[in-house]
Amino acid sequence: MQEILDTFFNPAVAAQVLPMLLSGLWMTVKLAALIIPLGLLGGLALALAHTQTRSRKLRIAINLYVDFFRSFPQLVLVIFVSFATPFIGIELSPVVALAISFMLSTSAYYCEILRAGITAIPPGQTEAARSTGMSAAQTLRHVVLPQAFRNVLPDLLGNSIEIFKGTSLASVLGMSELLYSAQSAQSVLFNPTPLVLAAAIYLALLWPAVRFISALESSRRAQGG
Amino acid sequence: MSQAADSGLIHTFFNADIVRQTTPMVLEAVGQTIVVGVLVIVAGILLGTALATWRFHTQSRVLRALIVGYVDVLRAMPPLVILILVYFALPYVNISIGSVLATFLCLSVILSAFIEECVWSGIMTLPKGQMEAARSTGMSWWQSMRHVILPQALRLSLPQITNRCIAAIKNTALGSVIGFAEILGSAQAASSDYANPTPLTLCAILYIGLIYPLVLASRYLEHRAGIR
Numbered sequence: 001m002q003e004i005l006d007t008f009f010n011p012a013v014a015a016q017v018l019p020m021l022l023s024g025l026w027m028t029v030k031l032a033a034l035i036i037p038l039g040l041l042g043g044l045a046l047a048l049a050h051t052q053t054r055s056r057k058l059r060i061a062i063n064l065y066v067d068f069f070r071s072f073p074q075l076v077l078v079i080f081v082s083f084a085t086p087f088i089g090i091e092l093s094p095v096v097a098l099a100i101s102f103m104l105s106t107s108a109y110y111c112e113i114l115r116a117g118i119t120a121i122p123p124g125q126t127e128a129a130r131s132t133g134m135s136a137a138q139t140l141r142h143v144v145l146p147q148a149f150r151n152v153l154p155d156l157l158g159n160s161i162e163i164f165k166g167t168s169l170a171s172v173l174g175m176s177e178l179l180y181s182a183q184s185a186q187s188v189l190f191n192p193t194p195l196v197l198a199a200a201i202y203l204a205l206l207w208p209a210v211r212f213i214s215a216l217e218s219s220r221r222a223q224g225g
Numbered sequence: 226m227s228q229a230a231d232s233g234l235i236h237t238f239f240n241a242d243i244v245r246q247t248t249p250m251v252l253e254a255v256g257q258t259i260v261v262g263v264l265v266i267v268a269g270i271l272l273g274t275a276l277a278t279w280r281f282h283t284q285s286r287v288l289r290a291l292i293v294g295y296v297d298v299l300r301a302m303p304p305l306v307i308l309i310l311v312y313f314a315l316p317y318v319n320i321s322i323g324s325v326l327a328t329f330l331c332l333s334v335i336l337s338a339f340i341e342e343c344v345w346s347g348i349m350t351l352p353k354g355q356m357e358a359a360r361s362t363g364m365s366w367w368q369s370m371r372h373v374i375l376p377q378a379l380r381l382s383l384p385q386i387t388n389r390c391i392a393a394i395k396n397t398a399l400g401s402v403i404g405f406a407e408i409l410g411s412a413q414a415a416s417s418d419y420a421n422p423t424p425l426t427l428c429a430i431l432y433i434g435l436i437y438p439l440v441l442a443s444r445y446l447e448h449r450a451g452i453r
Contacts, residue, residue: 068433072432075398076428079409195313206302207301
């Protein structure tokens, strides 16, 4: 038992690597703070274009975009964007490569969620708002979008958690976020405690969020919504 | 764009010679991905449904809390972190498992957590009277579960279950990080052997071919669920 504790939960190793892991965590948080808003904005733009346009072609094009990027594993996009672009003479820094590849796919997921939220608002609401003299943009801003966001809040949060977890893929590009820091500490100290600690940090951060979503979903279920 | 530049791009990203040489290797990897993906889905659905059923059946608050804890922990940790933890930490206590087995185990366990959540939410959506009515016809608890509750709960959560299964198949690509030669792993190896991105393009095309039909199927299921 003592041996297992010394191997996986070694306090000396934990104390030694904690500063390194915390700076990794800071990088993870910065990446999430960059990638989540980019995806959300991209998804909102796509969802608005899809629901507001009269052009069938545009809608079909957006559907194709969404399904196309939903079909790729995130890691495949990350690897493709960062390792294939140098062959055509474009050298992207890892952050830019990561941001581009995440934006392509996360905007597709956010678009699906927001589109469902917007189309769930009865058209009568838009007509009523327009008939009071609001412009189309005002109607979206004050009537449709606030309700749409509220309706799909659990899905939006769930998707954002998935993206936060996805920042661990940055380790594959050698960016020193939480997982990468833990892996390098583990290989230098030849002890798995840093990996266990990194997992515990992810858990401490995201467990409350996961709990919150579950509570939100079950309270909505209880209201029959 | 001039024609020379066009053929240059194709020569770089879709070089016919390299496609021909790497296709057998990458096709084998497709087979591996499909086998592991199907096994993960079967194991994840069985385990997840069993956990949801157990959570519904047990009177013990402790057991219920344990199941919820299991689900929460696996939903909160990045799959790549779990995979790396299992693959690189277990050898320190002399348990060493291959990269294929590690990928299968981690992804199955993660999928089971998400499936438990979907099935549980399906069970909770059903009116309480269903179980009572089934029991009053003389069926045992297990018979009612098997013939009345679970078929409906699974049908109700089918769109979410499909999406989680698609995510699980996509996550097989994470196996490449620990050396599982699935599609991405073998494409990366071939790409660096030939110093050419063609295998990566091939890999992207294969994923589209594999997963796009599933995405369309999930869209159809969501659409049907929306109508009902």
